Each structure stands twice: as C-alpha cells, then as structure tokens.
Amino acid sequence: MFSAIGRAAIGRIGGGRSTARVPQQIQRVQITQSGKNALQSEFQGRALVILSSKRLYSAAATKPTKPASDKPAKKSASTTTKKAVKKPAAKKAKKKAKKELTEKQQEKKEASAIRAKEQAQKKKDRKVVEDGKAKIRELKAKVLTPPKSLPATAWTVLHVESVSQNPGVPLGELAKDASARYKTLDPSARETYNQKANANKAANDASYEAWLASLSPQQIYDSNHAQQRLKQLGLIKQGKHLKIDDPRIPKRPLPAYIHFVKERYTSGDFKGLSPVEAAKILAQEYKALSESEKKLYETLAVAERERYAKEMTNTFGTTRPVASSASSVSSVSS
Structure with a gap:
C-alpha cells in the first residue's frame, strides 16, 4: 500500500513518461518517504527528550527555592554583621584623619592651649592673693587695741589744751606755739601742768590694768603674734611698738x-x-x-x-x- 504522497508521485510520473523507470522512481519515493519518517521520528524523540529535560529542570528549580533563599539570607546576615563590626574601625580611621591638622589649625590649637594655661595661672594667682588677703584680715582681727591714753607729761597736757582751744589751726603751728609757751611758764604754772600729767598717768595705768584683766593670756599672745607677723609682711611700720606687755605672760x-x-x-x-x-x-x-x-x-x-x-x-x-x-x-x- 502506498501512502497518499506515493500515489501522487506515481500519478506525476505516469503522465507522459515511460513505465520502465517507474519502479526506480517508486523506490526513490519509498526511500525518501522512509527517510522523512525516520527524520520525523527522530525529531519527535528529540522533542520528547528536550521537553522532559525542561520539565525536570523546571521541577528542580521550583522545589529547592526555599533552602536556596535561606542560605543567601544567612550569608547576607553574616555579611551585615561583619560590616557592623567593621564600622568602628572606619570611625577610628576618620578620627585619625581629623587629627591631621594644617599649619594654621595647629598654630590656632597651640595658641588656645597657651591662653588656657595663662588663664589657669591667673586663676591660681588670684586664689593666692585672695588667700593672702584672708590671712591678713585674720591677723588684723587678732590685733588688740589698748585703751586711749591721756596726756601724761606737762608739755603734752599744754599741747592738748592749745589744740582744743584753737580748732582748725594746723598742728605744726600749734606744736611750735605750745613749746614756746612751755618754755615761758613760771614754776607754779609748770607745777600745775605736772600735777595734771601725773593724774592722767595714774588714770592711764588703772584703765590699762582693767583692760588687761578683761582679756585672757591666750588673747594677748595671739595679738602679739599677729603684730609680729604683720611687721614681717611690712604692713606695720618698723619701730612702731604695739606689743602688749602682760605680766601674766612669761x-x-x-x-x-x-x-x-x-x-x-x-x-x-x-x-x-x-x-x-x-x-x-x-x-x-x-x-x-x-x-x-x-x-x-x-x-x-x-x-x-x-x-x-x-x-x-x-x-x-x-x-x-x-x-x-x-x-x-x-x-x-x-
């Protein structure tokens, strides 16, 4: 039995051609037909193989998607942690880069350091001065002032009288006038001034003894010590005797x-x-x-x-x- 293609080929051959060549042509047609059938079967087999491989590949690609996605996620997490660990190093590098200053910046930094040092020294000096002033105030607070004495000589009695009788007159002129008057006093007038001076001296001794009795030996010791220290500091004139004589102090x-x-x-x-x-x-x-x-x-x-x-x-x-x-x-x- 010939196929439709074979029959069509025989029909073409039969029209106007010799029948001797028909078997050869039929054989050729059969050969070509068998070749086409072999090629068609081979093509179909290869197509099946390709389709099966595509299906296998698609199945393999779809099934392990989850573990494949998990592994990269872990790797990305590890890489992110590593990057997070490396961040402080980057900051340190940036800090080190900031320390590298230019010449002007270095000069400015040194100038600010010098100013800060000078300010600290000034503050320290002010503290020393303040401490010294506080110490001086403490020493002055310890100094005791004896009671004011009355004029204890005839000339001083005369001089005090002239000052009280002539207010507003310079003391230098009054002193010269008092010395001139004292030289011209008669014996009775001089004796009067001597008596006044002796009475004042007795009153001074009594007031001084009462003042000493009101103080303790420790207070007098502190006063004498403070006066000595103030003299050493130059705050009391040399030769000015302010020491308190107390017989109770050895x-x-x-x-x-x-x-x-x-x-x-x-x-x-x-x-x-x-x-x-x-x-x-x-x-x-x-x-x-x-x-x-x-x-x-x-x-x-x-x-x-x-x-x-x-x-x-x-x-x-x-x-x-x-x-x-x-x-x-x-x-x-x-």
Missing part, C-alpha cells in the same frame, strides 16, 4: 651670751661707744673666756629655760602655745 629665757652682755653693760665700761663697736668688743671678750667662765653663764641660761617652761605650763598648759584662729578670738572677746 618672759622668754635669755641665752648664755646675753647674760654675759648684760653683766658687762652694767659695769659701765662701754660708755661713749657705739653699739656696733661695743658688740665687736663683747664678741671678742666672750670668745676669749675659758670653759669654766663660760660655764657660769650657761648655768644661768639653763635655769632661765627651766623657769620659762614651768611658767608657760602654768599659764597656757603647754610650753609651746599655738595661736588660735580669728573666729575663736572673736568669740572669746565677744
């Missing part, structure tokens, strides 16, 4: 050399000599003394130290009293 012990000097001065051998010349002679004489002669003055010095320690203990409760603070002094005086 007198300091004298060393051996001072005992020797006092003894030599009482002899009267240094009359007419200046203090400098007398000091040179006394020093030479003391060096020339023998050990037994020096021992006498050293014994006097030891006795003086023992006396001073005993009196200080009785008065202050210790051989080395300490100056109290200004607050305690003010509280005691109030």
Whole structure:
C-alpha cells in the first residue's frame, strides 16, 4: 500500500513518461518517504527528550527555592554583621584623619592651649592673693587695741589744751606755739601742768590694768603674734611698738651670751661707744673666756629655760602655745 504522497508521485510520473523507470522512481519515493519518517521520528524523540529535560529542570528549580533563599539570607546576615563590626574601625580611621591638622589649625590649637594655661595661672594667682588677703584680715582681727591714753607729761597736757582751744589751726603751728609757751611758764604754772600729767598717768595705768584683766593670756599672745607677723609682711611700720606687755605672760629665757652682755653693760665700761663697736668688743671678750667662765653663764641660761617652761605650763598648759584662729578670738572677746 502506498501512502497518499506515493500515489501522487506515481500519478506525476505516469503522465507522459515511460513505465520502465517507474519502479526506480517508486523506490526513490519509498526511500525518501522512509527517510522523512525516520527524520520525523527522530525529531519527535528529540522533542520528547528536550521537553522532559525542561520539565525536570523546571521541577528542580521550583522545589529547592526555599533552602536556596535561606542560605543567601544567612550569608547576607553574616555579611551585615561583619560590616557592623567593621564600622568602628572606619570611625577610628576618620578620627585619625581629623587629627591631621594644617599649619594654621595647629598654630590656632597651640595658641588656645597657651591662653588656657595663662588663664589657669591667673586663676591660681588670684586664689593666692585672695588667700593672702584672708590671712591678713585674720591677723588684723587678732590685733588688740589698748585703751586711749591721756596726756601724761606737762608739755603734752599744754599741747592738748592749745589744740582744743584753737580748732582748725594746723598742728605744726600749734606744736611750735605750745613749746614756746612751755618754755615761758613760771614754776607754779609748770607745777600745775605736772600735777595734771601725773593724774592722767595714774588714770592711764588703772584703765590699762582693767583692760588687761578683761582679756585672757591666750588673747594677748595671739595679738602679739599677729603684730609680729604683720611687721614681717611690712604692713606695720618698723619701730612702731604695739606689743602688749602682760605680766601674766612669761618672759622668754635669755641665752648664755646675753647674760654675759648684760653683766658687762652694767659695769659701765662701754660708755661713749657705739653699739656696733661695743658688740665687736663683747664678741671678742666672750670668745676669749675659758670653759669654766663660760660655764657660769650657761648655768644661768639653763635655769632661765627651766623657769620659762614651768611658767608657760602654768599659764597656757603647754610650753609651746599655738595661736588660735580669728573666729575663736572673736568669740572669746565677744
């Protein structure tokens, strides 16, 4: 049986051609037909293989989508964490880059550092000054002022009278006038002024003793210590004697050399000599003394130290009293 294609080919051949060649043509047609059938079957087989591979590939691609998506997510998370860890390093690098200043910036930085140092030093100096002022105020608060004294000589009594009788006149002129009047006073008038002066002196002694009795030895010790310190600071004029003489405060012990000097001065051998010349002679004489002669003055010095320690203990409760603070002094005086 021939197919439709074979029959059509035979029909074409039959029209106007010889029949001898028909079997050959039929054979060729059969060969071509079989070749077409083989090619068609091969093509269909390859198509099936391609379709099956595509299906297999699509199935393999669709099924493991979830684990494939999980793994990259984990990797991305790890990479993000690594980047987060590396961020401080980047900040440090940026900070290091900021430290690299230009010359102008460096000069400005150094100038600001110098200004800050100067300001700190000024602040420190101000604190020292303020502390010094506070210390001075504390010392001045300890200084005690004795009661005002009345004129204790005939001339001062006359001078005070002239000042009270001539207000507004310069003191220099009044002093000259008082000295001139005092020289021309008769004996009776001078005696009157002497009596007034002696009465004033007695009143001064009484008021001073009453003032001392109202104070404690510690207060007087503090006052004398503060005056000495203010003199050292130059805040009290040299030669101005403000020390309070209180018989209750023990007198300091004298060393051996001072005992020797006092003894030599009482002899009267240094009359007419200046203090400098007398000091040179006394020093030479003391060096020339023998050990037994020096021992006498050293014994006097030891006795003086023992006396001073005993009196200080009785008065202050210790051989080395300490100056109290200004607050305690003010509280005691109030």
